[in-house]
Amino acid sequence: MRNNELFVQLAKLLMKRFERIPVSPEQQVGRLGEVFRHSSFLNGTEAERERIMRASSTFFYEDELAYPWDNYFGQELEPMLRGSDVLDVGCFTGGRDAAWFQRYKLRSLTGLEIRPVCVEAATRFAASKGIQAEYLVGLAESMPFEDGRFDAIMTFETLEHIQDPAKVLAECHRVLKPNGRLFLVFPSYFHPTSHHLGLVTNLPAIQWLFTGETLVKAYYDILEERGLTANWYNRQSRDLESWERGNTINGTTVHQFARLVAGDDWRVVLRSRKPIGSVGRGISKSRSARLLSKLFIPMTAVPVLQEMFVHRITYILEKKGARR
Numbered sequence: 001m002r003n004n005e006l007f008v009q010l011a012k013l014l015m016k017r018f019e020r021i022p023v024s025p026e027q028q029v030g031r032l033g034e035v036f037r038h039s040s041f042l043n044g045t046e047a048e049r050e051r052i053m054r055a056s057s058t059f060f061y062e063d064e065l066a067y068p069w070d071n072y073f074g075q076e077l078e079p080m081l082r083g084s085d086v087l088d089v090g091c092f093t094g095g096r097d098a099a100w101f102q103r104y105k106l107r108s109l110t111g112l113e114i115r116p117v118c119v120e121a122a123t124r125f126a127a128s129k130g131i132q133a134e135y136l137v138g139l140a141e142s143m144p145f146e147d148g149r150f151d152a153i154m155t156f157e158t159l160e161h162i163q164d165p166a167k168v169l170a171e172c173h174r175v176l177k178p179n180g181r182l183f184l185v186f187p188s189y190f191h192p193t194s195h196h197l198g199l200v201t202n203l204p205a206i207q208w209l210f211t212g213e214t215l216v217k218a219y220y221d222i223l224e225e226r227g228l229t230a231n232w233y234n235r236q237s238r239d240l241e242s243w244e245r246g247n248t249i250n251g252t253t254v255h256q257f258a259r260l261v262a263g264d265d266w267r268v269v270l271r272s273r274k275p276i277g278s279v280g281r282g283i284s285k286s287r288s289a290r291l292l293s294k295l296f297i298p299m300t301a302v303p304v305l306q307e308m309f310v311h312r313i314t315y316i317l318e319k320k321g322a323r324r
Contacts, residue, residue: 004214011210011218015201021226022199022233029055031063033092034199036117038232053093053121054128060095061125067281068103069096069156072185072314073272078104080181080316084151087112087175089140089168090158094122098129100154110150111135112143140168145175152181159186159313160194163243165252166260173265178321181269185314189251190307192276196247199223199233208308212246213239219247254307261317272314273300279311 025035029052035041041052070076081104088097091111101109109126111133113119119135126133138144141164153172162168172182187194192205197215200222207215220238223230235247245251261268277283277293299309 007210007214008217008221011206011214012221014203014206014209015197015218015222018201018203019222020198020200020202025052025232029059031056031059032199032233033115033118034233036115050124053117053124057093057095057098057121057125060093061098061129062095063281064096064099069100069154069185072274072279072312073183073270073316074274075270077183081106081152083107085149086110087143087145087150087153089143089153089155089172090161091118091122091135093118094125094133094135096156097122097133098125098131101131101133102129107132109133110145112138112140114139140171143171143175147174148177148180149175150180151177152183154183156185157187159184160189160196160249160252162250165250165257169260169265173319176319178319180319182266182315182317182319184317185312186252188254188257188307188310188313189245189249190253191310191312192308196249205308207246212244212251216240216244216247252313254310254313255303257313257315261315265320266317267320269316269318270314272312273306274311274314275300275309276311 022032023030025032025038026040029035035052035056041049044052084104084106085108086100086106088100088109088111091097091113094111097109097111100106109132111119111122113122113135114137116137119137122133122135126135136144140162153176159165159168176182190208195207195215197206197219200219216235217238220235223234243250275293275296277289277296283289296309299305
């Protein structure tokens with residue numbers, strides 16, 4: 001057996017030692033996008049499909065109401081967003097959008113998403129909430145909007161999945177008005193619990209030990225061993241796609257993103273370095289986690305360590321341009 005396969009087997013052993021199996025959508029819809037590949041949705045009646053779509057949207061709507069996005073930035077965003085025409089890049093099923101629209105008193109909201117089923121779910125949910133929103137299928141690397149269309153862009157837990165971060169930033173810049181703002185939050189590659197292997201393992205920081213290639217092969221093999229019961233959340237290939245560094249993620253780091261926005265196109269309005277353990281709905285309920293996070297604050301100022309100890313890559317960027 002070649003050395004790389006030995007590492008795959010070792011990664012499998014560790015992943016299975018902390019194994020996780022997702023709850024079937026028949027029991028709980030939750031936050032998983034894979035729900036729309038489950039037989040209960042694919043083969044369901046129109047009423048059942050509608051129930052699953054609405055349950056997905058409602059989950060994120062209620063999640064946002066319970067723990068507002070403002071917490072990631074450490075300030076209220078409503079004064080910066082009130083009355084704005086806003087684009088959400090990676091809107092998923094639109095639940096968070098509805099909460100944003102209401103909280104920030106937006107004038108209009110447009111959502112962009114690559115999956116048609118998510119656009120359908122978001123459109124239905126917005127209508128049920130009386131939200132002024134439009135949802136489109138499209139790629140963030142080539143947005144179907146004219147130049148200077150939006151006052152603001154918001155994107156949450158999406159930029160780690162895009163194929164070309166530099167191109168997406170360029171597109172965001174293009175469709176923003178002069179001095180328009182981009183609000184973004186997403187995990188860096190080395191965030192200990194954001195390796196995107198969570199449908200197989202709860203083991204944190206495993207990407208610190210193995211390459212993405214090794215982990216994806218181990219991940220795929222475990223899914224294959226689970227057989228038909230894992231069909232709805234399986235991975236299609238044992239090999240990384242050309243743009244992947246890990247399972248469905250591009251591998252952007254804190255340092256890499258800082259370099260991407262360091263040119264002449266953007267002014268950094270805010271760059272948060274909140275430590276892990278200080279942000280998040282679940283974390284907010286844990287006093288011990290909040291206390292522990294205070295110990296991590298010094299690490300977030302050290303370039304190498306901040307890759308592992310910053311909770312999320314979190315920025316407010318302003319498009320440079322003439323004042324309106």
